Amino acid sequence: MESENININLESTNNTPLEAEPLMLHDDDDGDGDEVEEVKDGSSSTRKRRRTSNVWSVFKDTKEKVPDGKPIAKCKWCGKQQKYNSKYGTGNLKRHVETCVKRDTKDVDQMIIDAKDKSITVRSSKFDPLKLRELAIAAIVIHNLPLAFVEYKGVRAILSYCLDGRDVGLVSRNTAKSDLLKLHAREKGRVKSLLEDVPGRISLTSDLWTSVVTDGYICLTAHFVDKAWNLQKRVLNFSFMPPPHTGVALSEKVYNLIDDWKIDRKLFSITLDNASSNDTFVDFLKIQLTTRHALLKDGEFFHIRCCAHILNLIVQDGLKEVDKAIIKARESIKYVKGS
Template sequence: MKNSSDNEAKAEIIINTSEKKNSWVWPFYRQVQALNGDIITICEVEIDTGVKCNKRYKTKGSTGNLINHLLKHGITKDNPQPQKITKITSKPSVIPHEEKKQQELRQHLVNWLVCDSRPLSIVQNEFFHRFVDELDPRFNIPDVKLIKQIIHKAYNYAVPLLKEDLKNNAIKVSLTMDLWTSHNRKGYIGITCSYIDENFKLNEITLSIQYIAYPHTATHIRETVNSIIDYWELNEKVQSIVTDNAANIKKAVSGMANIDWQGCSSHTLQLVVGKSMKPCRALIARAKRLIQFFLQPKHSEQLEEVQKLYPNKSSVDPSQTSDYLIHCISDCITRWNSSYLAWTRLVQIKPYISLMINHLLLHNDSNIRKDGKQLRDIMLTESEWDLIIELLQVLGPIEEATTCLGGSKYTTHSLLYRLIESLKKRFKPNKNDRISNDKLDFNTEDDVFDEDNDFEFEFNNDENTQIQININTPLYELYEERKAFAENEKNENEKQTQTNNIIDKCSNTIINLLYVPSLIKSLDKEEAIQNEVNEYLDLPQIGLNNNSLVWWELHSTKFPILSELSRIYLAIPATSTPVSDCLAMLVIY
């Protein structure tokens, strides 16, 4: 705030109040009252011998600005002694920016806090104040209360704009939804929205992350989701909702009118992995015990020392810090692909484990020798290491598919069918398998990768290991029809001829009876659709690494009808990863 003028200073009355002030800041300030009734708080900190700061603030009870100002003097609650060398000492007469410039700088600060998910309390940090003072001493850093007001104001400003954008640019939208329980056992629901605009750009908006009261029944979840959809005025635009396979969430979405439920493909793949790994329980338990050994700080440091002693075993630079060394990764049941990543890292450090056993057993310290004996006892056998490597070869393609389908910067729905087909072909049993299928109970797993299995829209809750996915798009249905027609070209030609005759007769009859432009246009549109589909299906498929949205943007004029369908269905995520990432940000706070 700008300093008051000299005339205002002469017209001030010193306040003598017997009211006890509890805050620790008041010994460093005095208060006066202006003739207009404003309470002015003045800093009494000495910035030089006999020279006080005299920074003036209008206060209404809050001490946030006063605390932030004392930080510039190096004064905190735990350190009440002012530092002698401060920014204010060197430049006691710095004039703050005009209010317009202050607002601009505050907005940049808030943008950084929000976009980088920084805690708001950082503005109260002494060293942050010093840093900002070095950059621009004329900027008054806002307190937490003001930052919250700016964020709330920005939210109220942005919501109507987002609603208008959804109304004008989204043909249909797809939602992803997930429930999350915080450390204090409170439930939260997160919903994100994705759509493709007229420029074929994939857009994603976080609609809500809010508290949801217990019980988390399907009815309660459905009511909460409907209220969020109503708030964003998306009642007629929601095409589908992607969630995990939890029964209550699936039931909640399935009970919503005109909205399709789609299971998270990544979650389903992890169910397949979890069920398929049951015959390997003993091996997994031994690998996990070995990993847990190296997750202990003591043994982790011992592993670092071995890597530094034998740098030739890998590209380890012994002069670098421990961040450049190889450490074990924990296997977490709630994290997708965590077993694959943990075992991959375990295989990487295998040479060092063997060296570490000998290194510990030969140590002079008896306690360290005990560690060596323990590590020797839990060390995997060579056959077990071979099995781990084989498991990694099995899980590798699933990890790749899960990572690919979990992307949010590109369309994933169009990749789903082709990736699942690729996994089916890769894992289909054959006569060269080392273990015959009759020795393992993999009935449901064999069905999962059966080429004759059709994709269905819903997941089967009774058999979690089944992948039952259906693309559920007109383009896919047209593609299946196209394949069927190709098998019997003669019948196709006859059907097409009959269809054309019917259309011609119908058109002539309508023209003879009454001129109805709308009906004729609709018939013309049907023929245009058929021609457009035929031309589209005759084109070669683009590669998986190509951006399908770029392709549709380039061909939207040639395929105007199908391009609109692409904007509807390509916006559907293959997984619920986007909303899971949003909920994960709650951990920071």
């Protein structure tokens, strides 16, 4: 009985392979595997697993093969096709990524997808405190915020949270004032260089008014056509104008502003309202400019009166003629509504 059992076991053992080939795992040259291949009973079968190599974010599998049987992948950047073999790795694809002529030099970790417009933007992971100060000053200028905005506890708490507790180095109001003056000087230099490149003449408009606290201010604006034949407008000065607001004082103030911008020899005209002091102002300014031969036709077309102000004066005079009738109509309406 024992011998029979032994024979039976041997026969059953001969019907099956004595050694089964082991499970074969092929790694990439860069250490990331693509497929697992298992061989049984002399027949081969493949079982694919998820690709983990970073090159597949750049390459796309074309599902095609070359005559020697190797599959082909297409580069998403330059469109070039490269051969690869899942058994021996994706090193060929990795070498192409490093030398691709259209390679994106930005790190993938620095690329974020903007869900709003589905566009890809680049953000630098390096924090620049000077850039933060520039953005803070720009916000103060754009939104007309006080200089103490940089000292608000709530603002600092928000920035500290957004920057993950990093020392943001926010400045005081005095430093913000200094940065604001530097910003003004830099922008003034840009506008001055723009005015220097103007091929033609520059026309000016100016107005003067008094605030609710009886402080006077003057605004000077330049209008010109640039090299591309586009009409441009720039506010040159918004300055404090102390009293008295006489023609002589206005002429001295405006001439100093014009001389500061170095456009005294490029002026064509100046447009003002019809205040009586402006006539004296233009006469004195014209004398200062004509002595330097800076005006065309000796300033014959230099002074232009504001048409909108003229129309406003006409309407005001017309309303004075019907003033009594308008008052009676308003009193009648008040009586009807109040009864």
